[in-house]
Amino acid sequence: MKKITLYRMILTTLCFTSLFSCTKLNEEPVSILDPKQYFKTEADAEASVMGIYGLLANADFYGRRLTMVLQLLGDDIDIADIGTQSSRIQLNSFTHDASNQDLLAVWKTAYLGIGAANAAIDGIPAVTMNEAKKSALIAEARLLRALYYYHLVQLFGDIPYISEFVSDPSKVIAISKTPAAKVYDNIIADCEYAIANLPNTYANNNKARPSKGAAQTLLASVYMVLKKWDDAAKMAEAVINDANKYQYALVKDYNSLWDADLGFQTEHVWVVDFLGGITGENASNQDYTAPMTGVRDADMLGWSVIVPSNGVYASFSDQDYRKKISFLTETPVKGVMTPYQKWKWPRIHTAKWCLHPGANAGADGSDSDIKHVIFRYAEVLLMAAEAINESKGGPTEKAYSYINAVRARARYTPAGVQNFPADLTVGMTQADFRKAVQEERRVELAFEWKRWYDIKRWGQVVEAFTRQGAYESQPKVKDFHALMPIPQDEIARNNNLLPQNPGY
Amino acid sequence: MITPITKTVGKGLLLFSLMSMTAPNVFAQSQLKITGKVTSPAGEPLAGVTVQIKGAKNGTVTDVSGNYQIIAKDIDVLIFSLVGREKAEIAVDKKDHINLVLQESSSLMDEVVVVGYGTQKKSNLTGAVAAVDGKTLNKRIATNPTQLLQGRMPGLRVTQGSGEAGNENVNLQVRGLGSYGASSAPLVIVDGIPGSLENLNPQAIENITVLKDAASAAIYGARAANGVILVTTKQGKSGKAQLSYDYNVGITKASALPDLVYNSVDYMSLYNQAAKNSGITNANSFFSQEMIDAYKNATDKTLYPDFNWLDAVFKTVPVQTHNLSLSGGANGTNYNVILGYVDQPDIMIGTSFKKYNLQLNLNSKINDRISFGSSITLNYGDRKYPRNGAEDQFLSTISQSPLYGPVLPDGSGRYTSRAYPFQSPNKNPVAVAENAFTRLNNYFMQGNIFVNIKLLDGLEWKTSGGLTYGFTKNYTNKPVINQYMWQAKPDALPARQLDVGGQGLEVTDDNNVYPVGYTQLTYDKSFGDHNLKVLAGTQTEYNKAQKLFGSRLQFPNKDLLELDGGGAGQQSNSGITNEWSLRSYYGRLNYDYKGKYLLEGNARYDASSRFPENRKWAFFPSVSAGWKISDEAFFGEQLKETVNEVKLRASIGTLGNQNIGNYPYQTVYSSAFAYPFEENLQQGARQVAMANEQIKWESTRVLDFGFDLGFWNNKLTASFDWYNKVTSDILSSSTAFPSYIGLTAPTVNYGTLRNRGIELGLQYREKIGEVSLTLNGNIQANRNKVIKYGAERISGNTITREGLPYGSFYLLESVGIFRSKEEVANSPKQQVPAQPGYLKFADVDGDNMVDNNDRVVVPGAFPDFDYSFNATAVWKNFDFTAFFFGSQGQKIFVSEWGIVPFRQGGTFTREWMDAWTPENPNASLPIVGLDNSPAANNVRTASTFFLKDGSFLRLKNIQIGYSLPQSTLSKAGISGLRVYFAADNLLTFSKFPGLDPERGVSSSGGATSGRYVTHPQNKVFAFGANITF
Structure with missing residues (x-):
């Protein structure tokens, strides 16, 4: 009896023990996609391109960090709440150094975007699918890559150019910087491929995905930076000539550009789309532009960080409808309309994002529905006008017509059409016209993260901050400030990125 | 009830019978039935004491009440033995009732x-x-x-x-x-x-x-x-069922709280000073004389209070613990069941914890060869806390001023925002505690069974399997709560909404399942003076963790605490699964010669799913040896009377670590990057991190030398160890991976850390008259050093550099206060342009300018040593224990609320009343300023000014107990009753200012650097009783 029990137990235990060996030692990820399952179908190809956008529509890029850096560097934006993070104060006052966390975040996010784009560009060709669709997806990825580099090269100058997906880091871990000129060449090549392969439009007037027109606009903008005026004019006019095809036009009312609930608008050439009420993971789909520019302790619950520089408000003509739309001088505090003098930070604010961040935005306007503008049609017109003036030695009839179209739209108000700003009249010198276009860009595109790149390419960085009557006086600004320092953290990882940009 | 061994062990019975038969003359002696009770010196009954007749192999054991019964002859000698107790021999000598007190063993x-x-x-x-x-x-x-x-x-x-x-x-x-x-x-x-x-x-x-x-x-x-x-x-122990109940109530309060100024007039006058120092000129940003007078001359203190916010948030609370246990055993089956319940309100409002626990242990001997057992733990924890956590509540509390209370004085129940428009305090902590909370329900189950089979003499086969299942449900509630001005009219609009980090309800389910099993053979045999023990086994384990998250935004009211209560318009969800597994083979060999020369070898061969195919398996061997010198003949009996035990030990071996992310070598694509186009989120995917196919086990090599000493028959014992522990191939995110590669850095094997230290434990036992005394002391000292790291990394206030302890302090040196304009002019240029009253920082590199290059490494990342001391004394029915614990040499960098005055306009500690002003140029503390003013920025510069000595010695616990005499209790059918009074954290000796120096270690592993406002430890005055039936 006892023996039987013993054998039974031994047998039972053996059976039980044999269960142990079932454990497999190869755990495959189940909720994250396995590369083996990847790049097989059209849907994979599509998802790989969508994956690039998560870094564009991201709190570290168009949702705050990139746009904030560009605004702070510009002479039209200042900081109201001086208690904000010191990295911002440093950028605004040009006391930043290579350890600036905002610059590092922009750098990292742009390169993550480039990495995602490279993965798509290298992976999609293997997928079996409609060839035209395939090329369009590759073109989309290449244009996104071009956009990331467009920001990097303008901010930092010479930078490492990564042209393909890195599967063996040792090959690139010690590379040196690529000269800016070479980076621009690559951006141009990507734009040209995109122009050849992107569709003219997408369904539902979707402007978040770049069309052929968006690619041409980006390329025009690159040529403007490079002062290739002929090419720039050609490219901008190509967009203008095909505006109907791309469904581009100026909207009637300048004010409607700033209402997030209106969705995609005809004036949008290419936008970064945020969807309110949903907080994405890894900072994707997070937008803080409205509270960053909104009024502290007012009903809109803003944070009063980013405000127009002191001199900017006065520099706009009181007759200009765009002044009323671009600036915020009063807002309800506890239900009572309160002038800016009585706000916690008694400064005039910018009104473009904080007033209508969309129905789904949070109480303070964060996580908005805003479609942040990469390019809008008014800028295309102004680029064309500027490029023609430079390439032809003076304004042509077309150049006048482009700038006057922008001015004419500004005359529209809901209360009726005003006389201001009047059309520019024929007969201006090249220098006068140049000045007029520059001024038009400043007013029309005020606070829209264009100003820093503009004063940079016009060679006005030092002048803008140190001249008598500067909108924002920063006596410390020197020529070297036109380029930002390569992040120290990155140099620590690869010493071959030295030398640092001069001055830092 | 008595359970003689002879009845349960068949072989023993047989043996007994044989002996009886071969020695018929024994029956000539008179047989006695002897009964008695064995107790401890404190009078507690001792269960499981083996009672044997000297020279015979049979015997019995005492039951839970310490009672036994044995048949013996009057010439026999009884041997009483129990692990941890002195052996006692008592001659029967015609006695039929032998009670005995067994002393604790001095021979540990x-x-x-x-x-x-x-x-x-x-x-x-x-x-x-x-x-x-x-x-x-x-x-x-x-x-x-x-x-x-x-x-x-x-x-x-x-x-x-x-x-x-x-x-x-x-x-x-x-x-x-x-x-x-x-x-x-x-x-x-x-x-x-x-x-x-x-x-x-x-x-x-x-x-x-x-x-x-x-x-x-x-x-x-x-x-x-x-x-x-x-x-x-x-x-459980064999014997009749024993029911016991334990109750404890602890009156709990904060071990230490800072001395904050809550006098409104004092607050307002120093605030005005700070505003002035901050260069504020707008008269509306000061407390006017009228406001100050309103508080100074107030007849109605409800409208113009000196409100103490610490008192509103920190409370004295009773913590109650109940334990009910039942244990016993019969017929070879023993059981022990404990049911525990803890009701623990926290000293901070809005926080509470309840713990329900059931432990069920069972073991059974099927026969003399087979035994099995199982233990099951069921635990339910119900924790509630303000959703931003204790630290956020604490800093919000300090950011308030004494000018107002948490709810409006008009009795409307509305929450206060502030008293005057220019004030900008953080969240109202009472409003948060009452409304915005997280509720964490944690269910935990662990069960395991084992079967032990004696295959042959000395050869045993043990198999055990277990399953752990954990489930956590987390509700985070973020309601919309209005806050009003202190003296707001009934129809006034809210001043602001309570910032609870968004709005809506978030629900997270986490579950974890972990099956594990091992099976092993042991062989234990002595061959003459050679003793051998061999163990070999295999183990396998697997873990799967899953998470499911959902949230909705719009809720009609704050009491709807399930997702369905909210509108489905704005909702989001996510879910993830992670798995890992391990398989191992292990073995051990013990050999000793006469118990004098000891040798042990251990080895383990492990595989982890976290590593690639060719690097999954790793081998971890170790060897150790001991020499009991005191057993050698040359040691001499003379010496042995003083030094009875001397043992030398040495060991060396390698250990592994694989506790990192789950898929470090596999290239994975994450789809968590959805991109919104209009109303829909589009599925986007991208590779997130660079995989490292070369990744392998992190390994730790430890060398250890030690000795154990015993003096005067182990009255004093000492155990000492010296060790050198080197961890290499540390698994961490690569610090040499540039971001331009476009992927998050891979996990790599890089870096070496060394820990070297000593440990000493001492114990002394003495009996003086009727008092038994036990003293214990421990000390440990460890030195951490980074051996290989790559380029140094400065992170916040710390630096990691080869040759230094990991994450050492890296700060400017604060060298006093600028007392005059002359001193400013004659000193190196400071980061914040200096004024009299500002802190002065040292220009270490001598370039006449203070900047980041003047930071210096300051020791104190880790303690020099930790020590503890315990004294126990027993006298008759009284017992007494005191336990001290201390830590020496650690520094703590503290910042922000509570240590810096006027953070978010909040209050300050009393010592800031002696802050620098032109009229008080010899003040002990620097100038005060409001947030972001140059004055405040100067003081808040990361410097040694806020580096505090975290050393402390505290009376961790003191307890005095009284066991009621058995004679009194037995009438009531009670076999034991002990009552006691205890106190925790009663006394603390420390230079750390205001709050408790005992606080968390840094999450990064290096120096402790963070906010001052850590939830303090508890001071507890407890009363308890333990009753056994």
């Missing part, structure tokens, strides 16, 4: 210690092992048993981060910081299976062992690099 060396996959006689140990029994642990009262380990075992550093109920944030570290990449937490084994300490009932713990060196821990190779903590739960 006879104790049996739990080691990996088995037990070992303490005297035969060759590795570095420390142990403590449950009784010692439970001298303190705690809901989380992890807290009780503090100071009990040299080599194990226990840091309790806070006193917060259900979130004590206890950090365990064996012999220093072992890794900065992978986890540096020790492995916890409960009843042979990887488990959880915090989910146990402290009362259910029989004993705890810590395996510190490679030799003792290598058998757990795969997960042992940071030491192993072995927990054994209480088993």
Whole structure:
């Protein structure tokens, strides 16, 4: 009896023990996609391109960090709440150094975007699918890559150019910087491929995905930076000539550009789309532009960080409808309309994002529905006008017509059409016209993260901050400030990125 | 009831019969039935005492009441023995009733210690092992048993981060910081299976062992690099059922709180000074004389209070603990069931913890060859806390001023925002506590069974399997709450909404399933003077963790606490699964010659799913040896009377660590990057991190030398260890991977850390008259050093550089206060342009300018040493214990609220009343300023000014107990009743200002640097009673 029990137990235990060996030692990820399952179908190809956008529509890029850096560097934006993070104060006052966390975040996010784009560009060709669709997806990825580099090269100058997906880091871990000129060449090549392969439009007037027109606009903008005026004019006019095809036009009312609930608008050439009420993971789909520019302790619950520089408000003509739309001088505090003098930070604010961040935005306007503008049609017109003036030695009839179209739209108000700003009249010198276009860009595109790149390419960085009557006086600004320092953290990882940009 | 061994053990019975037959003359002697009771010196009954007749093999054991019964002859001698007690021999001498008091054993060396996959006689140990029994642990009262380990075992550093109920944030570290990449937490084994300490009932713990060196821990190779903590739960003992009930109530309050100024007039005048110092000129940003007078001359203190916010948030609360246990055994089956309940309101409002625990242990002998057993732990924790946590509540409290209370004085129940428009305090902490909370329901189940089969003489086969299942449900509630101005009219609009980090309800389900099993053979045999013990086994384990998250935004009211209560318009969800698995083969060989020369070898061969195919498996060997010099002939009997025990130990071995992200070598694409186009989110995917196909095990090599000494027949014992622990190939995120590659850096094997230190444990026992006295002392000192790291990394206030302790302080040196304009002019240029009253920082590099290059490495990242001292005295029915714990040499960098005045306009500690002003140029403290003013920025510069000495010595616990005399109790049918009074954290000696110096370790592993406002430890005055039927 006892023996039987013993054998039974031994047998039972053996059976039980044999269960142990079932454990497999190869755990495959189940909720994250396995590369083996990847790049097989059209849907994979599509998802790989969508994956690039998560870094564009991201709190570290168009949702705050990139746009904030560009605004702070510009002479039209200042900081109201001086208690904000010191990295911002440093950028605004040009006391930043290579350890600036905002610059590092922009750098990292742009390169993550480039990495995602490279993965798509290298992976999609293997997928079996409609060839035209395939090329369009590759073109989309290449244009996104071009956009990331467009920001990097303008901010930092010479930078490492990564042209393909890195599967063996040792090959690139010690590379040196690529000269800016070479980076621009690559951006141009990507734009040209995109122009050849992107569709003219997408369904539902979707402007978040770049069309052929968006690619041409980006390329025009690159040529403007490079002062290739002929090419720039050609490219901008190509967009203008095909505006109907791309469904581009100026909207009637300048004010409607700033209402997030209106969705995609005809004036949008290419936008970064945020969807309110949903907080994405890894900072994707997070937008803080409205509270960053909104009024502290007012009903809109803003944070009063980013405000127009002191001199900017006065520099706009009181007759200009765009002044009323671009600036915020009063807002309800506890239900009572309160002038800016009585706000916690008694400064005039910018009104473009904080007033209508969309129905789904949070109480303070964060996580908005805003479609942040990469390019809008008014800028295309102004680029064309500027490029023609430079390439032809003076304004042509077309150049006048482009700038006057922008001015004419500004005359529209809901209360009726005003006389201001009047059309520019024929007969201006090249220098006068140049000045007029520059001024038009400043007013029309005020606070829209264009100003820093503009004063940079016009060679006005030092002048803008140190001249008598500067909108924002920063006596410390020197020529070297036109380029930002390569992040120290990155140099620590690869010493071959030295030398640092001069001055830092 | 008595259970003679002869009845249950068949063989014994047979033997007894044979003896009886071959020795017929024994019957000539008169047989006696002897009864009696065995107790401890404190009068507690001792169960399980073996009572034997000298020279015979049979005997009996005492039952739970300490009673026994045995048949013997009047010329016999009875031997009473119990592990941990002195053996006693008593001649029967015609007595039929023998009561006996068994003294605690002075020979600790006879104790049996739990080691990996088995037990070992303490005297035969060759590795570095420390142990403590449950009784010692439970001298303190705690809901989380992890807290009780503090100071009990040299080599194990226990840091309790806070006193917060259900979130004590206890950090365990064996012999220093072992890794900065992978986890540096020790492995916890409960009843042979990887488990959880915090989910146990402290009362259910029989004993705890810590395996510190490679030799003792290598058998757990795969997960042992940071030491192993072995927990054994209480088993039932044979005898009649014993029911016992334990009750404890602890009056709990904060161990320390800062002395803050809550006099409104004092507050307003220093605030005005700070505003003036900050260069504020707008008269509307000052408290006007009218406002100050309103408070100064107030007749109605409800409208113009001196409101003490600390009193509103910190309370004295009763913590109650109930334990009901039933244990006993019959016919070879023993059981022990403990039901525990803890009701722990926290000293901070809005926080509470309830713990329900059931421990069920069962073991049974089927016959003399087969035994099996099982233990089951069920635990339910119900924790509620303000959703931003204790620190946020604490800083919000300090950011308030005494000018107003949490709710409006008009009785409307509306929450206050502030008194005057220019004030800008943080969240109203009372409003948060009452509305915006997280509720964490944690369900935990661990069950395991084992079967032990004696295959042959000395050969045993043990198999054990267990399953752990954990489920956590987390509700985070973010309601919309309005805050009003202090004296707002009934129809006034809200001043602002309570910032609770968004709005809506978030619900998260986490579940974790972890099956594990092992099977092993042991062979234990002596060949003459050669003793051999061999163990070989295999273990396999698998873990799957899943998470499901959902949220909705719009809720009609704040009391709807399920997702369906909210509108489906704005909702989001996510889910993830992670898996890993391990398989191992392990073995151990023990050999000794006459118990004098000891040798042990351990080895483990492990495979982890976290590594690529060709690097999955790794081998972790160790070897250790011991020499009992005192057993040598040359040692001499003379010497042995003084030094009765001398043992030398040495060990060396390698341990592994694989506790990192789950898929470091596989290229994975994440789809968590959805991009919105209009109303829809589009599925986007991208590769997130660079995979590293070369990744392998992190390894730790430990060299250990130690000795054990016993004096005067073990009246004084000492155990000493020196160790050198080197962790190399540390698994961490690459610091040499540029971001331009476009992927997050891979996990790589890079870096070496060294921990070197000593541990000393002393015990002294003495009996003076009727007083038995036990003194214990422990000291441990560890030195951490980065051997290989790559380029130095400065992170915040710390630096990691080769040759320094990991994460050392890196700060400007504060060298006093600028007393005059002349001093400013004659000093190096400061970062914030200096003014009289500002702090002065040293220009270390001599360039006449203070900048980041003047930062210096300041020692104090880790303590120089930790120590503890315990005294126990027993006199008649009284018992007394005092336990001191101390830590020396650690510095703590504290910042922000509570230590910096006027953070968010909040109040300040009293010492700031002596801040610098032109009229008070010799003040002890620098100038005060409001947030972001140059004055405040100067003071808040990361410098040694806020680097505080975190050394402390505290009376951790004191307890006095009285056991009612047996004679009184037996009439009431009670077999034991003890009442006691205890106090925790009664006295603290420390230079740390205001708050508790005992606080959490840095999450990065280096120096402790963070906000001042940590939830303090608790001071507890407890009363308890234990009754046994």
